[in-house]
Amino acid sequence: MATPKIVVLGAGYAGLMTVVGLQKKLNYNEADVTLVNQNDYHYITTLLHEPAAGTQPADHARIAIRDIIDEKKVKFIQDQVTAIKLDQKEVHLANNEPLSYDYLVVGLGSAPETFGIRGLLENALFIRNINSVRMINQHIEYMFSKYHNEGQRQDLITIVVGGAGFTGIEFVGELIDRMPELCRKYDIPREKVRLINIEAAPTVLPGFDPELVDYAVKYFESNGVEFRLSTPIEECTEDGVILKGGEEIKAATVVWTGGVRGNKLVEESGLETMRGRVKVDEFLRAPGHPEVFVLGDSSLVFNKENDRPYPPTAQIATQQGQNCAKNLVAAIRGGQMEPFVFDLKGTVASLGRKEAIGIVGKSKLFGRKAAIMKRIIELRWLYLLGGIPMVLRKGRHLI
Amino acid sequence: MATPKIVVLGAGYAGLMTVVGLQKKLNYNEADVTLVNQNDYHYITTLLHEPAAGTQPADHARIAIRDIIDEKKVKFIQDQVTAIKLDQKEVHLANNEPLSYDYLVVGLGSAPETFGIRGLLENALFIRNINSVRMINQHIEYMFSKYHNEGQRQDLITIVVGGAGFTGIEFVGELIDRMPELCRKYDIPREKVRLINIEAAPTVLPGFDPELVDYAVKYFESNGVEFRLSTPIEECTEDGVILKGGEEIKAATVVWTGGVRGNKLVEESGLETMRGRVKVDEFLRAPGHPEVFVLGDSSLVFNKENDRPYPPTAQIATQQGQNCAKNLVAAIRGGQMEPFVFDLKGTVASLGRKEAIGIVGKSKLFGRKAAIMKRIIELRWLYLLGGIPMVLRKGRHLI
Numbered sequence: 001m002a003t004p005k006i007v008v009l010g011a012g013y014a015g016l017m018t019v020v021g022l023q024k025k026l027n028y029n030e031a032d033v034t035l036v037n038q039n040d041y042h043y044i045t046t047l048l049h050e051p052a053a054g055t056q057p058a059d060h061a062r063i064a065i066r067d068i069i070d071e072k073k074v075k076f077i078q079d080q081v082t083a084i085k086l087d088q089k090e091v092h093l094a095n096n097e098p099l100s101y102d103y104l105v106v107g108l109g110s111a112p113e114t115f116g117i118r119g120l121l122e123n124a125l126f127i128r129n130i131n132s133v134r135m136i137n138q139h140i141e142y143m144f145s146k147y148h149n150e151g152q153r154q155d156l157i158t159i160v161v162g163g164a165g166f167t168g169i170e171f172v173g174e175l176i177d178r179m180p181e182l183c184r185k186y187d188i189p190r191e192k193v194r195l196i197n198i199e200a201a202p203t204v205l206p207g208f209d210p211e212l213v214d215y216a217v218k219y220f221e222s223n224g225v226e227f228r229l230s231t232p233i234e235e236c237t238e239d240g241v242i243l244k245g246g247e248e249i250k251a252a253t254v255v256w257t258g259g260v261r262g263n264k265l266v267e268e269s270g271l272e273t274m275r276g277r278v279k280v281d282e283f284l285r286a287p288g289h290p291e292v293f294v295l296g297d298s299s300l301v302f303n304k305e306n307d308r309p310y311p312p313t314a315q316i317a318t319q320q321g322q323n324c325a326k327n328l329v330a331a332i333r334g335g336q337m338e339p340f341v342f343d344l345k346g347t348v349a350s351l352g353r354k355e356a357i358g359i360v361g362k363s364k365l366f367g368r369k370a371a372i373m374k375r376i377i378e379l380r381w382l383y384l385l386g387g388i389p390m391v392l393r394k395g396r397h398l399i
Numbered sequence: 400m401a402t403p404k405i406v407v408l409g410a411g412y413a414g415l416m417t418v419v420g421l422q423k424k425l426n427y428n429e430a431d432v433t434l435v436n437q438n439d440y441h442y443i444t445t446l447l448h449e450p451a452a453g454t455q456p457a458d459h460a461r462i463a464i465r466d467i468i469d470e471k472k473v474k475f476i477q478d479q480v481t482a483i484k485l486d487q488k489e490v491h492l493a494n495n496e497p498l499s500y501d502y503l504v505v506g507l508g509s510a511p512e513t514f515g516i517r518g519l520l521e522n523a524l525f526i527r528n529i530n531s532v533r534m535i536n537q538h539i540e541y542m543f544s545k546y547h548n549e550g551q552r553q554d555l556i557t558i559v560v561g562g563a564g565f566t567g568i569e570f571v572g573e574l575i576d577r578m579p580e581l582c583r584k585y586d587i588p589r590e591k592v593r594l595i596n597i598e599a600a601p602t603v604l605p606g607f608d609p610e611l612v613d614y615a616v617k618y619f620e621s622n623g624v625e626f627r628l629s630t631p632i633e634e635c636t637e638d639g640v641i642l643k644g645g646e647e648i649k650a651a652t653v654v655w656t657g658g659v660r661g662n663k664l665v666e667e668s669g670l671e672t673m674r675g676r677v678k679v680d681e682f683l684r685a686p687g688h689p690e691v692f693v694l695g696d697s698s699l700v701f702n703k704e705n706d707r708p709y710p711p712t713a714q715i716a717t718q719q720g721q722n723c724a725k726n727l728v729a730a731i732r733g734g735q736m737e738p739f740v741f742d743l744k745g746t747v748a749s750l751g752r753k754e755a756i757g758i759v760g761k762s763k764l765f766g767r768k769a770a771i772m773k774r775i776i777e778l779r780w781l782y783l784l785g786g787i788p789m790v791l792r793k794g795r796h797l798i
Contacts, residue, residue, distance in 0.1 A: 058584075131547040134585060138537065138544035145537035148530040185457075186533060 004031045004332050007091055007101040009081055011037035011065055012045070013317035014295035014324070015107035016385060021325020023073040031332055034075045034099060036091065040065055042385075043130045046314045047378060049167065052133035052255070053174035054141065054182070055353065060397055062130050067393075068385050081108065084269035086289060103291050103328055107321070110260035110297035110312065113275065119236040120162075124256040127167055136255060143252040144186045155250035157193045160241055162233055163258035164199035165206070166349050169216060171257060172197050173351035176223045195225045196249060198241070200232040200258075205349065212357040215366045219355055260312065262298040274300060277312075282339035283327055284320055293328075295320040301342060316342055318384065348374045375399070403430045403731050406490055406500040408480055410436035410464055411444070412716035413694035413723070414506035415784060420724020422472040430731055433474045433498060435490065439464055441784075442529045445713050446777060448566065451532035451654070452573035453540065453581070454752065459796055461529050466792075467784050480507065483668035485688055502690050502727055506720070509659035509696035509711065512674065518635040519561075523655040526566055535654060542651040543585045554649035556592045559640055561632055562657035563598035564605070565748050568615060570656060571596050572750035575622045594624045595648060597640070599631040599657075604748065611756040614765045618754055659711065661697040673699060676711075681738035682726055683719055692727075694719040700741060715741055717783065747773045774798070 006022065008015050019035050026033070041062040050056035065076055077099075083092040084106070091099045112128065114120040125136045143156045150156065159175060161168050175195055183190045197204075197220070204227065205213050217227065228243070235242040240251040262276025271278050271286050277300040278286050284299060286292040296317035300309050310316050319342060327337040348358030348370055356370035365373055375398040382391045405421065407414045418434050425432070440461040449455035464475055476498075482491040483505070489497045511527065513519040524535045542555045549555065558574060560567050574594055582589045596603075596619070603626065604612050616626065627642070634641040639650040661675025670677050670685050676699040677685050683698060685691040695716035699708050709715050718741060726736040747757030747769055755769035764772055774797040781789045 131544075135541075135544040135548050138541040142534075142537040142541040145530075145534040149534050 003029060004102040005100060006031050006033045006103045006105070006328060007099050008033065008035045008105040008107065009084075009091065010107035010109055010296070011035060011039075011042045011068075012107050012109050012296055013314045013381075014321040015105060016042055016068060017318050017321025018105050018107070018293075018295070018324045018328070019069060019074055020385060021322055022328060023070045025325060025329045026073065026332075028073065031328075032075070033073060034077060035065070035069060036077045036079055036081060036093065036099070037065060038078070038080050039130070040076075040078045041130070042068065044378070044381065046381075048127050048129070048133045049171040049174045049350075051130070052127050052136040052171055053178045054137040055174050055178050056397065058130050058134050060394070061133070063382075063385065063390070063394055067390070081265055084265060086269055086271070086292065089291070101291070103293070103331065105293045105295060105324055105328075106266060106286075106298055107295045107317070108263035108265055108298055111263060111276070112256060113259035113261040114256070115258065117233055117236060120233075120256055123236045123238055124162065124254045126256055127171060136253075140253050141182070144182055144188060147186060147188055153252075154192070154194070155240060156252045157188055158240070158249070158251040159193075159195050159253045159255070160249060160251040161195070161197045162236075162241070162254065162256040164197050164201070164204040164227070164229070165257060165259070168197060168199070168257035169205060170350050171255065172220060172225055173349075173355060176220070176225065177352040191224070193224075194251075196228060196251070197225055198228045198231050198233055198243070198249075200230070202230045204229070208347075208349075208357075209359060209364060212359070212364055212366060216349070216351055216357050219351055260297060266294065266298045277309075283337050284324055284340050293324050295324055301340065303342070310342055313347075314381070315345065315347075318381070319343065346373075348377060350374045402428060403501040404499060405430050405432045405502045405504065405727060406498050407432065407434045407504040407506065408483075408490065409506035409508055409695070410434060410438075410441045410467075411506050411508050411695055412713045412780075413720040414504060415441055415467060416717050416720025417504050417506070417692075417694070417723045417727070418468060418473055419784060420721055421727060422469045424724060424728045425472065425731075427472065430727075431474070432472060433476060434464070434468060435476045435478055435480060435492065435498070436464060437477070437479050438529070439475075439477045440529070441467065443777070443780065445780075447526050447528070447532045448570040448573045448749075450529070451526050451535040451570055452577045453536040454573050454577050455796065457529050457533050459793075460532075462781075462784065462789070462793055466789070480664055483664060485668055485670070485691065488690070500690070502692070502730065504692045504694060504723055504727075505665060505685075505697055506694045506716070507662035507664055507697055510662060510675070511655060512658035512660040513655070514657065516632055516635060519632075519655055522635045522637055523561065523653045525655055526570060535652075539652050540581070543581055543587060546585060546587055553591070553593070554639060555651045556587055557639070557648070557650040558592075558594050558652045558654070559648060559650040560594070560596045561635075561640070561653065561655040563596050563600070563603040563626070563628070564656060564658070567596060567598070567656035568604060569749050570654065571619060571624055572748075572754060575619070575624065576751040590623070592623075593650075595627060595650070596624055597627045597630050597632055597642070597648075599629070601629045603628070607746075607748075607756075608758060608763060611758070611763055611765060615748070615750055615756050618750055659696060665693065665697045676708075682736050683723055683739050692723045694723055700739065702741070709741055712746075713780070714744065714746075717780070718742065745772075747776060749773045 043062045047061040051058040079096050080094040112126045147156045232244045233241050234244050240249050242248050267273045278294040279300045284293050297312040323340045330337045346360030350356040356374045358365045358370045379395050382395045442461045446460040450457040478495050479493040491497050511525045546555045631643045632640050633643050639648050641647050666672045677693045678699045683692050696711040722739045729736045745759030749755045755773045757764045757769045778794050781794045
């Protein structure tokens with residue numbers, strides 16, 4: 001009997017947890033495991049708002065894949081996936097021969113959801129990955145550096161953040177921390193800088209605890225952030241944004257955090273998707289394809305309590321990867337698979353280095369306590385990836 | 400008899416040396432001395448290539464004027480000069496009442512000389528002042544940060560430096576030092592970056608010692624710099640430069656260092672100028688205006704040995720300021736003025752942190768020795784401005 005071939009696409013939270021689980025549980029030669037990822041590193045999505053604002057170097061938000069995988073058990077291919085051929089059980093790559101599989105794990109992440117806003121893809125910046133956040137930080141600095149060279153134009157030091165969900169709020173919080181240093185560096189009075197957070201919904205962090213939302217809004221407003229709620233953006237131009245009703249805000253920097261959709265490769269594979277996401281079965285498998293597991297931002301898992309899909313988060317992706325590793329081992333060994341059940345441990349949104357809000361278990365947290373909780377969550381991720389050595393190597397700035 | 404009013408325009412090398420000389424030599428109330436400068440700091444032009452390349456923070460290349468002047472003896476006005484009215488003996492300012500003077504010292508510096516190259520002012524960057532070099536550094540970083548987001552376009556990591564005179568060479572030397580860190584930061588292989596130095600003359604550093612020029616060229620070429628000599632730039636576009644003959648080099652960053660001319664305010668005052676520079680008399684005074692001293696980049700002083708004008712340098716401006724301070728004191732006290740005689744102490748061009756070439760007295764210097772000499776020259780400038788305390792406060796990174 002041939003050794004079963006497992007191909008894992010994407011080294012995000014879900015893909016890496018799958019691979020780390022497999023290399024722990026499987027014996028040598030029990031399966032051929034191959035991980036495919038575009039970069040030779042994993043990036044920590046939940047920290048990307050920091051390098052985006054320039055408060056931490058980008059290297060703090062990424063980990064070399066070679067430092068995570070056991071190369072005796074997992075083969076790593078750095079390449080871009082160009083197509084998933086479900087019928088042939090093959091994955092096509094940009095620069096390598098096609099890979100055939102017996103089991104496929106799809107953890108290809110997300111793409112920005114623009115909700116049809118004109119000009120967004122062309123003119124806005126997105127907190128997506130290491131490359132994009134390095135560019136956001138440099139974009140902001142470049143605009144600030146132009147200020148005294150180009151007639152002190154207000155738009156150069158106006159930053160619009162579209163979306164007041166988790167990413168938007170965490171990014172604005174980081175910008176607050178960053179401004180004093182940035183203003184000093186470019187001789188710009190802090191009070192001249194405008195930070196504007198625009199959200200179509202009537203509240204910041206829709207669905208989150210109102211008391212904590214109130215805490216965040218007060219903290220932001222006391223630091224000069226302007227909120228525009230119940231205000232959809234109609235168009236993003238080279239000069240800024242045009243709001244519903246026609247008002248224009250001139251801003252040299254527009255960062256869109258308004259939402260994500262699944263990777264288009266999943267749609268193109270022929271699987272049925274909703275906004276690029278596949279409604280998976282209880283074992284996280286694609287309908288009609290028991291050999292294909294779809295995880296993370298590409299998957300749609302429903303909360304049975306309210307029949308609504310769980311929002312795509314690092315937390316759910318991590319648990320999906322852990323579940324998938326177990327179930328792949330069961331499948332190979334002919335054991336019983338376990339249905340996926342999401343265990344929501346809590347939610348913390350950072351508002352900068354020293355401020356955060358969150359719910360852990362049944363407790364509401366805010367301020368310094370919540371900020372420490374946020375870091376504990378990040379340290380836990382490092383621990384899951386590589387135990388104490390990884391925590392020590394990559395987590396020092398979190399402690 | 401009314402106290403004579405001395406107005407000094409510009410806190411560059413010449414203006415500051417004048418003011419520092421006056422505040423040393425004059426008694427309290429012997430004259431009303433006013434210094435006018437656009438910024439509340441002096442910038443060290445001979446160090447600007449460092450923050451332009453990002454090898455040193457911009458703050459290393461500037462000194463607060465309040466730390467240099469004795470406010471009991473010198474009044475400082477931070478403002479922009481808008482016009483010099485020679486007939487009324489008045490200086491007009493953007494945000495203050497006009498200043499009347501008995502003696503005027505014009506040290507307003509320079510503007511880029513474009514030699515009629517089309518598109519240069521619109522599309523190139525210039526090593527002019529703190530604002531412009533901060534922008535150059537951020538421009539380069541921004542282009543590098545775009546590289547992996549915009550299809551790895553070669554022009555994003557191609558830097559053209561127009562002009563291989565002192566500023567051009569010192570900037571290219573600094574870029575060599577900067578590249579390893581910058582490439583690491585943005586995951587760009589060093590060998591993909593192009594540094595191209597374009598010069599219309601047939602040699603680098605025209606007029607400089609050929610043996611030292613050869614040393615510099617070899618050092619640069621061994622670090623991947625491409626020279627295009629005897630190659631005038633015909634046009635600078637949004638996409639790069641077009642050379643004489645039609646060849647286009649696509650480059651997202653074009654820095655022009657090809658020369659300077661005098662500040663246009665001097666021309667506009669009605670004084671006769673050549674390329675914005677006034678041919679001054681032996682006491683550095685404007686023809687027909689014995690009460691107006693013109694120093695630094697705005698002045699034209701001829702070398703009697705070859706009847707050619709001395710190039711505008713920090714060294715000559717410094718000596719002019721020292722001479723002017725003495726002569727103003729003599730004028731006020733009814734003493735004898737001293738003609739200005741330039742004493743060329745030497746010339747050193749840095750090629751980065753650890754490399755330089757230079758002639759001091761009759762000795763040729765290169766490599767580490769020359770690099771140390773360059774720093775000694777910078778330390779001497781700090782010493783002239785504020786003695787040992789200034790050397791200790793601002794010169795630490797030079798030692």
